[in-house]
Amino acid sequence: MAKRVCPRCGTEFADSSRFCNQCGAKLVDAPEISIKATQRTISSSMINYRLGLVYYKKGKLDDAIAAWEKVLKMEPDNIEVRQSIEKARREKEELTKE
């Protein structure tokens, strides 16, 4: 049976749905290998994103930005991460002004 995988969020679908019920993206047919590759990218960028949040909450802005930049390399279209980096950079600037 041909599996379908969401190109946006990586969710797998065994049925014949044409759209992802997680995020609404159009689904594509994908071989097993690319499904696994997608999942690995998602989990490893998710770890770095969460790591960045931990650093950010501790006030370690440089470490947070570094972790989020790794995510951005894997997911250049991730707007949420891009905005987090910009926010952290602005806060860093505010701190150095004083």
Ligand SMILES: [Zn+2]
């Ligand atoms: Zn999706």
